[in-house]
Amino acid sequence: MPQERSAYVELGYSGDFGLSGLTEQLCSPDRLAVDLPAALAVAAGLADGSDGEEAVELGEDARRLLDGPLSEEVLHTVWLAAAGRIFSPAGHGMDTRTWLRAISDLATDRLRQNKRSYVPPPVQPVRDEDLCREVVAEIRGLAADLTGASALPDLVPGLEQVVTLADADVGFRLFLRALKAYSVRVSKERYDRFLRLGERLGYPVAVVREGLDVDWPPIDTTHRDTSWDFGLSQLAGNAHQDWRADMARREVHRVADADEPGQSPGTAAALLLEDALRLLHSPLSDDTITTLWVAVSDAALRIDGRDWLRLVADVCEERLREVAPAYTPVVQPARTELADTVLLEVRETALAVADKAVSPHWQPLPAVDAMAVLEQVVGRVDPDLGFRLFLRVLRLLSVRVRRGQYERYEAIGERFEYGEYHVNEIEQLVQ
Known part of the structure; x- marks a missing residue:
């Protein structure tokens, strides 16, 4: 990650965090609007997460915006977009700088519960020129779609100012939140670039992928888009001798549901289904398939091999109906x-x-x-x-x-x- 800061994944984060994590929670589907006490309560709940560890990022994000030379108009527009208009400080007699200071103070108070003498350290903004240039290019590439969807004509220049004048990290995350809040569709190629930017910034994959409307290509099992194992061999690698019959379906789901960051939704299930169907329809005897599963799974779940493969296929088809209903299962010709x-x-x-x-x-x-x-x-x-x-x-x-x-x-x-x-x-x- 730029400027010697710890990667967020190394700090234990698996989802969004800081101000962008706060806007995600404010944009929860069960909320139509949020008043000031409710917004502060959401922020306090976020700061309390992980024994106060999340308060560090929440306070740091707020101070990075406050320390930059950003106007009230820019801060208000960017906040409003990232929060999907669910909560506007201006609607409660508060400017955005005051709101951000309240967030910073709330985070500091939470951290002082563990250390009464805690003083927030100086902010460490990310201003790597190459990174800033790449983030700004992505913002400009979606300028028309984002402006049209948000009806905020100053949003794109505002996001650019956050990236270049305050912090590329916070700016990129607030840009992602705005895309998600207004359901702006992005191409798979752009999404892949987002992933690479997120990796450079140390994000968990969910910060980019979760909630983003991606124009996914159709599932193609000849293009696996994974760096690791997949299909039945991956399922066998997850198996262990403590597997029980009542847990079998859940264990298959863990593989069938686990699409890699670059895979179209349902790809993991399609790859596993193809392996299962290939063996189910093969000329191998039932005993041979049973022995095969015992051999590759360290003797996990000793049941009839074809019955097991039917269960695997059933779980995969269930997953595909949910996330890729247009997909027709195929078994590619063997190599x-x-x-x-x-x-x-x-x-x-x-x-x-x-x-x-x-x-x-x-x-x-x-x-x-x-x-x-x-x-x-x-x-x-x-x-x-x-x-x-x-x-x-x-x-x-x-x-x-x-x-x-x-x-x-x-x-x-x-x-x-x-x-x-x-x-x-x-x-x-x-x-």
Whole structure:
């Protein structure tokens, strides 16, 4: 993050915070309007969060705006837009500077509950020239849409002044809040740029994504848009021996609902559904599929394999109906040209794990049986899915991997177009 300030994600934030977090709470769907006592109560509740830690960002944001050479007109316009007109200090006989000072004082009083001698430190505005230039460019790129939606003709120049004269961090977050408050649609390309700016500023992803109206492209499972594992192999990686039948649906939801920041809503469910359907409709026997799930999940939830896959498919279809009702599930053609390459790796490892077992201390499954079912997946179903599940079994068996092997795995991952950290998850096994 610019200027040696701690990244907000490192401070434990998972959502919006500070003044932009306050405007988000004020814009709650169950509020039509907010009076001054209610607005102060919302601010006090935010400051009390995390034992007062959020009061630090709330007070800091207010002081960064107060310390800048911003006019009352600019402060009022930007605040009004970010708060979606839900609360206007002017409507309660208070100018915006007085309102911001009240927020700063409230935050300071909360912090003094833990340390009576607390004095707010000097503000640390973000004024990196390149960053400011990029944020201003994004504001100008949406100037017409934002002005039209908000009916505030001075909003765009006001936001620019906040960014360039006060603080690029607060300015960018208040810009995002205004976009969300007035439901301004942004392209996927612009959204990706927002994510990169947020990453530079140390934001949690939710600060950008949550509530933003993005023109998402249709789900395409050939473009996974993830740096990590996905689909059934990711679900297997989340499994553990404490899984219970009454928790199974919830555990599948955790993967099906967990779209990556750059993925169209429902992509995670579509990828998992494709894996499940591929195996459900495969020529593998029921016993083979059951053994496969035991092998890749460390013996979690020993049930009939096809029944399990039907449950997985049901959860994924439920998620897709909710967030991507126009999506039609497809099973892409298998990448069979890589079958022999993957089979060689599976067979080489099978020779080295003859004395090992999956879940060795509880209903062990011999590693040779695990490798045999993986061979069937690679050769008869899909080398891509088979390779991903193979990587999972390597981790379960703690197989030592030579550097040359690992480099071959990386090459296979590149040909399957995996994300940069996918194969990297087994790097700790390299000798």
